[in-house]
Amino acid sequence: MIRRTRVLVGHSLRRVRAALIVLAVLLAAFQFLLTQVAAFLMRQGGFSQLSDLIPDFVRTAAGPEALAFMSFGGVVSLGYFHPIVITALVGLMIAIATESAGEIEARFVDLTLARPLWRQVLVTRTVVVLACAGTLMLVAMLAGTWTGLTCCVPADAERPSFGVLVRLATTLATMMACWGGLSLLIGMLSRRRSVAASIAGVLALAAYLLDYLGRAWDPAAGISRLSPFHYFEPMTIIMGQSLSIFDAALLLMVGVAGSVASYIVIGQRDI
Amino acid sequence: MVAVRILQPGHPEFGRPVSVHDVWRIAKLHVRSLTAEESSRFSASWRAVQTRFVDDPKGALVDADALITEVMTTRGYPMTDWEQRVADISVDYPLVVDHYRTAHEIAVRHQRGEASTEDMRRAMIAYRELFAELVNRRATHSEEPGRPAAARGRIEPDPLSGSSTSADLPPAIRLDKIAKRYGEMAAVNAVSLDVHRSEIFGFLGLNGAGKTTTIRMILDLVRPTAGAAYVFGINCRHDGVAARAQLGYLPGELGFYGDMTGEATLDVLARLNDAVIDRARQGELLERMQFSRRDLRRRIREYSTGMKRKLGIVQAFQSNPPLLILDEPTEGLDPLMQDALYELLRDHRRLGRTVFMSSHVLSEVERVCDRIGLLRRGELVLTAAVADVRNMAARQVRVLFREDVVGQAIAADLPAGCEVVTLLPRAWTLRVRGPLAPLLAFLAACPVEDLEVREPHLEEVVKTYYQDGPG
Numbered sequence: 001m002i003r004r005t006r007v008l009v010g011h012s013l014r015r016v017r018a019a020l021i022v023l024a025v026l027l028a029a030f031q032f033l034l035t036q037v038a039a040f041l042m043r044q045g046g047f048s049q050l051s052d053l054i055p056d057f058v059r060t061a062a063g064p065e066a067l068a069f070m071s072f073g074g075v076v077s078l079g080y081f082h083p084i085v086i087t088a089l090v091g092l093m094i095a096i097a098t099e100s101a102g103e104i105e106a107r108f109v110d111l112t113l114a115r116p117l118w119r120q121v122l123v124t125r126t127v128v129v130l131a132c133a134g135t136l137m138l139v140a141m142l143a144g145t146w147t148g149l150t151c152c153v154p155a156d157a158e159r160p161s162f163g164v165l166v167r168l169a170t171t172l173a174t175m176m177a178c179w180g181g182l183s184l185l186i187g188m189l190s191r192r193r194s195v196a197a198s199i200a201g202v203l204a205l206a207a208y209l210l211d212y213l214g215r216a217w218d219p220a221a222g223i224s225r226l227s228p229f230h231y232f233e234p235m236t237i238i239m240g241q242s243l244s245i246f247d248a249a250l251l252l253m254v255g256v257a258g259s260v261a262s263y264i265v266i267g268q269r270d271i
Numbered sequence: 272m273v274a275v276r277i278l279q280p281g282h283p284e285f286g287r288p289v290s291v292h293d294v295w296r297i298a299k300l301h302v303r304s305l306t307a308e309e310s311s312r313f314s315a316s317w318r319a320v321q322t323r324f325v326d327d328p329k330g331a332l333v334d335a336d337a338l339i340t341e342v343m344t345t346r347g348y349p350m351t352d353w354e355q356r357v358a359d360i361s362v363d364y365p366l367v368v369d370h371y372r373t374a375h376e377i378a379v380r381h382q383r384g385e386a387s388t389e390d391m392r393r394a395m396i397a398y399r400e401l402f403a404e405l406v407n408r409r410a411t412h413s414e415e416p417g418r419p420a421a422a423r424g425r426i427e428p429d430p431l432s433g434s435s436t437s438a439d440l441p442p443a444i445r446l447d448k449i450a451k452r453y454g455e456m457a458a459v460n461a462v463s464l465d466v467h468r469s470e471i472f473g474f475l476g477l478n479g480a481g482k483t484t485t486i487r488m489i490l491d492l493v494r495p496t497a498g499a500a501y502v503f504g505i506n507c508r509h510d511g512v513a514a515r516a517q518l519g520y521l522p523g524e525l526g527f528y529g530d531m532t533g534e535a536t537l538d539v540l541a542r543l544n545d546a547v548i549d550r551a552r553q554g555e556l557l558e559r560m561q562f563s564r565r566d567l568r569r570r571i572r573e574y575s576t577g578m579k580r581k582l583g584i585v586q587a588f589q590s591n592p593p594l595l596i597l598d599e600p601t602e603g604l605d606p607l608m609q610d611a612l613y614e615l616l617r618d619h620r621r622l623g624r625t626v627f628m629s630s631h632v633l634s635e636v637e638r639v640c641d642r643i644g645l646l647r648r649g650e651l652v653l654t655a656a657v658a659d660v661r662n663m664a665a666r667q668v669r670v671l672f673r674e675d676v677v678g679q680a681i682a683a684d685l686p687a688g689c690e691v692v693t694l695l696p697r698a699w700t701l702r703v704r705g706p707l708a709p710l711l712a713f714l715a716a717c718p719v720e721d722l723e724v725r726e727p728h729l730e731e732v733v734k735t736y737y738q739d740g741p742g
Binding site: 003004007008011014015103106107108109110111112113114115116117118268269270271 | 487490491492493494511512513515516518519520522524525526527528530531535539540542543544586596
């Protein structure tokens with residue numbers, strides 16, 4: 001069965017390789033670009049000007065996180081929680097996790113599952129592809145940041161440590177795992193990929209907005225705990241705190257629960 | 272002249288392409304270790320032989336003989352092995368059956384006026400010659416003490432075929448009161464059915480009758496609400512992986528990825544099988560489906576419907592499964608490719624393997640299937656041999672008289688089983704169920720000039736079932 005799982009993983013990776021490579025290059029380029037923006041701002045003395053431009057009441061409301069962001073390290077780290085990056089990575093997870101729904105819709109699965117395979121191999125395959133794709137993206141992002149920091153940054157710049165970058169990448173990985181698992185479950189419950197991807201996409205957007213609302217409006221703070229993004233706290237890492245094990249474990253647990261539920265669902269449903 | 276010995280029994284009018292191809296197929300089975308390059312080279316030579324056969328049969332046989340000798344010697348097999356194998360094959364029982372079927376088909380066509388008397392005579396002579404040879408050879412071999420039974424007139428059973436002479440072995444497919452409900456609607460309702468080993472079984476029904484749902488339950492793609500399906504005695508639900516290792520499947524709707532090439536698709540699907548794919552076998556299938564290597568390298572989105580279907584056929588056959596499940600296999604195929612598929616199915620059966628195919632093309636079922644099962648609104652209303660189903664229909668008999676016959680008075684005395692369709696003074700049209708002898712005896716006293724008997728078709732019976740008839 002391992003051999004056949006490998007065949008399916010290889011098949012899926014071959015099919016998405018172009019998209020993966022393009023996205024990895026774009027993310028790496030984006031990280032590299034941010035290091036150059038940070039270097040430019042530093043050379044121009046922009047960080048102190050930016051800080052001065054912020055009114056006191058805003059500074060008070062935003063707290064110390066805003067100041068942490070307006071530093072060389074903050075701008076460099078922006079790529080690990082920028083909405084565009086989050087959208088791209090969650091979108092990638094949704095696209096990959098709903099592959100099985102696409103195969104059921106297109107009936108390719110009739111050809112594969114008519115062979116001596118367990119149905120659960122489809123879930124295993126998707127989990128492996130999600131892991132490979134996620135790892136590739138994070139490695140590409142780290143490579144982009146590292147390249148930028150080592151080649152064209154002023155010597156006196158306060159570079160974020162490698163440990164901080166790894167922690168940022170790790171918290172991003174837990175977020176991807178969470179949405180990968182949820183999307184996988186939605187995909188396994190669906191007959192059409194477009195429906196599964198839409199549901200997962202709308203859910204992700206709603207969760208993002210809910211978290212935003214919770215942060216900006218106290219009455220919504222309680223309900224925002226339902227959003228996975230509530231447990232995604234890259235700013236605390238930038239400020240020098242360690243990765244919250246609770247948050248990371250919670251996001252990972254959601255991903256694992258989604259995957260386990262997917263195994264159960266695919267075993268029960270009609271294809 | 273090794274090849275001549277096997278080809279001799281086949282009559283040029285009907286046996287030629289079958290027999291020529293048999294030689295090659297069996298040669299390739301025998302010489303399993305051909306490399307892809309050798310297989311490709313020999314296949315090209317073989318095509319040349321087949322082409323030459325049309326104009327110069329004798330010369331082609333010499334070429335065939337030389338080619339087989341070359342194949343054997345290339346791989347270091349002694350020619351005596353091949354000659355012995357040919358001797359065995361030439362009296363192979365399925366070959367006799369095949370020739371008999373062909374002769375019978377020609378006889379039926381002759382009755383319809385579609386084949387000449389000479390065609391029919393020659394077909395029957397060829398069949399009788401082959402059968403006589405079988406009897407003679409069996410008699411000769413049985414006199415040789417110590418000679419293995421397998422060598423006395425039958426090909427050794429293919430270990431992959433799953434066939435056996437033992438009645439104790441489970442059938443190829445067993446459906447045991449299998450049912451599928453979607454809410455209030457019963458898509459399949461308590462269907463019980465056995466598909467015997469080494470037969471081609473036609474699964475008939477109108478659109479929406481439940482054919483595909485039943486097939487998908489055998490494949491464990493759809494879970495039955497009640498009952499169970501078994502493949503060679505293996506429960507398809509509880510031991511689905513083992514059950515599916517026994518079969519090849521051609522879906523009705525082919526879900527190939529348009530951006531993949533045919534070659535990559537076949538490769539992925541081949542690697543998902545248990546059995547190692549014999550590249551020579553794959554090459555032969557592609558050749559028989561007239562699928563070039565160039566076509567294989569194109570993306571599937573560029574394929575026509577027929578090409579996709581051909582690719583589907585190759586992926587189903589390529590692992591040589593003991594059981595083939597085909598859902599509407601000829602949908603989208605041109606008539607020549609349909610013939611090629613029928614030929615493949617017959618070859619598959621000849622190797623002791625089983626075919627379960629759904630179809631609503633009755634002429635196709637009549638042509639290739641041994642037995643049929645008919646599904647109507649989820650219920651199995653008929654299971655019978657094709658010949659038996661045909662016999663259930665009335666034959667139409669047209670009697671022409673030399674002089675006027677007072678119809679009404681005489682017709683009243685017609686023997687049981689005869690029904691009047693039209694009565695004219697010099698021509699009667701009757702519908703006769705059962706044997707013709709009573710009618711012939713009745714007509715002996717009449718001034719009969721000619722008698723025309725039209726054999727019933729499967730269609731006539733099946734359509735009555737479709738229209739809520741018997742059952």
